[in-house]
Amino acid sequence: xxxxTQSPGTLSLSPGERATLSCRASQSLSIxxxxxxxxxxxxxxxxxxxxxxxxxxxxxxxxxxxxSGTDFTLTISRLEPEDFAVYYCQQSGNSPYxxxxxxxxxxx
Amino acid sequence: xxxxxxxxxxxxxxxxxxxxxxxxxxxxFSDHYMSWIRQAPGKGLEWIxxxxxxxxxxxxxxxVEGRFTISRDNAKxxxxxxMNSLTAEDTAVYYxxxxxxxxxxxxxxxxxxxxx
Numbered sequence: 001x002x003x004x005t006q007s008p009g010t011l012s013l014s015p016g017e018r019a020t021l022s023c024r025a026s027q028s029l030s031i032x033x034x035x036x037x038x039x040x041x042x043x044x045x046x047x048x049x050x051x052x053x054x055x056x057x058x059x060x061x062x063x064x065x066x067x068s069g070t071d072f073t074l075t076i077s078r079l080e081p082e083d084f085a086v087y088y089c090q091q092s093g094n095s096p097y098x099x100x101x102x103x104x105x106x107x108x
Numbered sequence: 109x110x111x112x113x114x115x116x117x118x119x120x121x122x123x124x125x126x127x128x129x130x131x132x133x134x135x136x137f138s139d140h141y142m143s144w145i146r147q148a149p150g151k152g153l154e155w156i157x158x159x160x161x162x163x164x165x166x167x168x169x170x171x172v173e174g175r176f177t178i179s180r181d182n183a184k185x186x187x188x189x190x191m192n193s194l195t196a197e198d199t200a201v202y203y204x205x206x207x208x209x210x211x212x213x214x215x216x217x218x219x220x221x222x223x224x
Contacts, residue, residue: 032209033209035209035210035211037153037211044203044214044215044216044217045153045203045211045214046214047210047211047212050209050210050212051209051210056210056212088152088153090153090155090211092207092209092210092211095167096155096167096169096170097155097158097167098155099152099153099154099155100152101152102152102153
């Protein structure tokens with residue numbers, strides 16, 4: 001079973017700062033099957049990134065992502081107030097499909 | 109625009125059953141895999157089941173295998189989840205999600221609470 005481990009668990013930053021979130025897979029994963037999602041309280045998750053680095057429709061370009069193999073990164077270049085949320089990585093390349101445990105991005 | 113609307117959630121006693129429905133619109137439902145993903149209160153996301161576009165392929169997480177059954181009716185643009193032998197650990201918001209290599213559209217979720 002492929003396990004995704006996200007770090008840090010909580011990230012405290014201020015608006016305008018840069019955020020770097022990590023997702024590590026327990027075994028090598030095709031980039032085609034790695035996604036990132038944002039979830040705000042009381043809302044469904046929203047797709048941000050698919051294929052490890054492609055932004056979904058309507059996602060601002062301050063969101064970028066990269067990685068391959070077992071190490072993947074989501075970067076938010078300049079935090080806006082609306083970016084403070086929980087972020088999940090997700091893989092659909094190995095069954096059972098899975099999510100990381102999430103990184104909470106909170107206002108410092 | 110793509111819309112996914114779940115229904116059928118509610119309060120059920122341990123050992124009981126519930127059937128969730130998801131009404132899809134705004135896209136060619138019969139062309140897409142669909143999934144159910146759940147989130148327990150204050151917890152992360154768990155992918156519990158998916159079904160292929162033609163209902164020929166299924167996936168179930170170990171946590172629900174043998175108790176939950178996913179199905180779809182392409183003529184009605186609808187996805188279903190039959191949940192039997194429910195326990196407190198099944199308490200969660202259940203999301204209906206359009207599924208490709210990515211989970212690109214999510215419903216708003218329906219809450220299932222299992223309690224005596």
